[in-house]
Amino acid sequence: MNHQKMESMTTLLLIFSGFTLLSFPTSTDADYLYHICPNTTTFTPNSTFQSNLNRLLSTLSSNANRSTGFYNASVQTPNNDVYGLFLCRGDVVGTDSCETCVATATAEAPQRCPVEKQMVIWYDYCMLRYSNESFFSRADDKPSVYMWNTQNASSITDQNRFNEVLAATVTEVAAQTSNSSHKFATKETNVSGSITLYGFGQCTQDLSSGDCNWCLLAAATQIPRTSAGGRILKPSCNLRFEVYPFYSSAPPPPASNREGPKGKSKTPTSTIVAVVVAISVSVLLFVVGYCCITRRARKKYNYAVADELSGEYDITTVESLQFDFATIQETTSNFSDKLGEGGFGQVYKGTLSNGQEVAVKRLSRNSGQGTEEFKNEMVLVAKLQHRNLVRLLGFCLEGEEKILVYEYVLNKSLDCFLFDPEKQGQLDWSRRYKIISGIARGIMYLHEDSRLRIIHRDLKASNILLDGDMHPKISDFGMARIFGVDQTQANTNRIVGT
Template identity: 45%
Template sequence: MMAHHILRLAAIVAAAALLLQVATGYPWPFCGNSTFKANGTYQAHLNFAAATLPKNASASPDLFATAVVGTVPEQLWAMGLCRGDINATDCFNCLSLAFPDLQNDCSYINNAVIYYDTCMLHYSINQLLPPEDDYSSSTYYINSNENVTSDAGQFNRLVAVLMNATADYAAHNSSRRFATGEADFDQEFPKVYSLAQCTPGMRPAQCRRCLADLMSQTLEGLTNNIGGSMLWVNCTCRYDITPFFNGPAMVRLASPIPSAPAPAPALAPAVPPAAAGEGGRKYSVAGVVLAVVLSTLAALNLVACVCFWRRRRQRAPAKQPYPMYNEAEDMEMVDSMMIDVSTLRAATGDFDESNKLGQGGFGAVYKGVLPGGGEVAVKRLSQSSMQGVEELKNELALVAKLKHRNLVRLVGICLEQQERLLVYEFVPNRSLDLILFDTEKREQLDWGQRYRIINGVARGLQYLHEDSQLRVVHRDLKASNILLDANMNPKISDFGLARIFGRDQTQAVTARIVGTYGYMAPEYVMRGNYSVKSDAFSFGVMVLEIVTGRSCNDCNGTTSQDLLSTWVQVWEHWDAGTATATVDPCMGDGSFPVGEVLRCIHIALLCVQADPAARPIMSSVVMMLGGDTMTLEAPSKPAIFAGNNNTAGNATLSTVSLQG
């Protein structure tokens, strides 16, 4: 029996390597891999569920509802669950928002889930909930990015015991499968608060097992953290040092747990319901001590299986070039996206010039219509490309994992007959530069549309830099790589120069400098250094282009002084308090919100500063754009001009390999 438990613990530890950690903040959408056709049957089913499920869930005493719409093979199954302490109105509002948000974040994906602070929504095709013990691809934890500064071991033990006590109450003492908890800690953090919830249809034993397995896989990843959420479709847990639920706690640990050898918090055992007094609302000191002793025994088992597991891994080290990269799995995903070259030749009229959408440094892009009627954009990589097929497949396997409303979605690949074709979703309004820098078309862009484009690009970059399972530096952000959908929403495209960073990596250096001059940060041009801050520089240049209507490449000079003199003028106007004089006259005289426009100029000037450390990260940019509550620092003069002369600028130009 002991051997069986050790093997089970080992399996749990191994499975934990598959978890996805994300930073704090709601909402959090997670997208599957399979897709459905736009305006088809599945979309109609989604629309029906969106119109009925929020009302049904908010009217339910459990704030929970499911919906099954249509028949196989395009049957939709949806589930909405609200936090057990909110009211019906808040539940309705949360789920009503969840449907459009999830469809935006996971466009045309038929299996997706989104978590908010007060509700969650899941829908899928032809299936009900995932099996109770299938956590391999859909379990997540969110941390608060702040750690305990004193007595961390005691804090971790308290969190483990409190979370298990709360889970017990949710499973065994609540018909709604919901519970909240509270415990005393110390002077630094007087209280710790907790919450546990399962879908109401679960039996008590099912709910408790779901919560136990979820915590065993995720709580260890939150060690020393002052707060965190553990998310799965069937059950969720949360703790924090500040109150986040309504009403009094259902579980109360009145006394701090004694200082004892620290058990592994991820596997703290359940506090038996029999140990609770007053209907399960309070736990005796004896019960807590028992929990700690049992936790220590579980920890010894865990240590043994971890050592065994690590020894096995050391004997056969795996080559893992990127975080969360599984070569076999990713190659299988790429293979599933393969499209015959004959299909794409027929779709594009054999790459007829009349279907050509544009030309870039890596090849031409053609509009195509697939046999089912779906419109796509087919990027035909140049035959002179230095990239090998296997390298391309590895890169595509990574890019295919990136799913966000402000990123162009890759839908197919073709590597036949010496062709290298990438098939993307078709974005009807083409690229931003074709509108922004056209003297007639730019009048279509009022300030509201320009502001939405700025916000969307910032959110897309935040996802690439901070929120995705990968950490991606784009390296070629520019107006021609921002595509606009039918509603003028922006989508970042062209990841040909993108690089994947490790989670702890902040910058890299290259001897082969490629990109588009005018958008490249000075540290990249001069020394080959690139990072998320070099993307921030490119973003700042693009924002200035959007506000002024002027391209950074519309000068004919050969020096850096000539090339970016426009942005120096903007900075000088901002410094003099006359920045509105630089606004694109196509937006009308005074017909735009002056404060909002000035704030965008201010943010852009912060992004194009010479010192990378002075530039904001994209999550800060998103917060700055979100309102005027943040006080912005004064920006220094734009990069390249401070302390540089024409000779230096010319010397730099000679080392740059430009891409169109």
């Protein structure tokens, strides 16, 4: 009789523990963070585009259980193409949290952006993106959303020490993430005896290692200097750090292949009851504590949207930008495809190992800078990111060779259109106005909004490059600094340039 009562008590405790845990708010909920959908491109309700978008969202939702936690797809019909992907947070891949988040995202996205053709929506456990233009395998770091945690900043007593650890941690996270097959990594670093920094990085899995690393380092430059927690959300990557554990880093224990002895258990029922109660209470307290901490921390976040890179804390390292000369030779087929020649050197077309086309500028050998000065300038110029500036991807410095690697811009320079009688007709007034406005925005960024104050001093049509959509991109904007002309801060001693 006593044995039956003990078994009944054990059963009741198990049932009670199970219902208690199930009734508690679990972390599988999809917690919304932010969304962006510019109204520059819209579609008509009940149109072919909307039908294609619905098909795409259905496809993404039905693939949410993939073991990689990432999936991209497209629906293409004439003039109504739509491309999309989802990315689950690396530590929840293969769980209900991932599937629930993707299902929520695909359902909420059309409600938040009912007629916009392009959108990005972020949740705590996943991200969803779609567009009428293909963005697969492309590193997009704009638009950005950065959130910083205002609750735990007071816990940092030595901000300089914290900043040093943070810089090293996020740089290592970026490197580990870009070299990971799943483009996901975490790192824990002790700041002081009582404070541990938890870092997290992730990229969409269609990016190359180089593009992933670049995206995360760009995100790192937006980290506020005095925050003890925050995250930067971008279309192609995201970066986060906290002084409390916010991710699950422990892998599940391996299943045992050994079978236990068969027959009736010899363990006393009272022992079973004690173990069940202890485990249930421990799990319950852990879940309650974790949810309270994360929900309270989440409510303390401040939000901001950055259309361009901003922030005071610099992370980018020389090593992440430097190419060796042998790689440059291979990239350019030993400098065989010449694109042009300017006052600072010759420009060649090249192709990186990941297939990305680049423009390689082999600088003249009369630069006034030493090796370390040159490297420092490269790090600074590489951080100048704007839609109307040509992006610097890296550099090479070996012997007397000083080489810059830029993104390749399809339509070459503005002078090829202005002074070519056959191409002049492509520059109608609306296109010219768009080019002028873009140049003005780029110059304003260099003069007023960038982390450096740069006066171009050689602005001319041949230094304005045009991409595939005829958007202008200013090139050679760092040459005055790199070549060490007579310049002291914002004051010049003589007139130089064109």
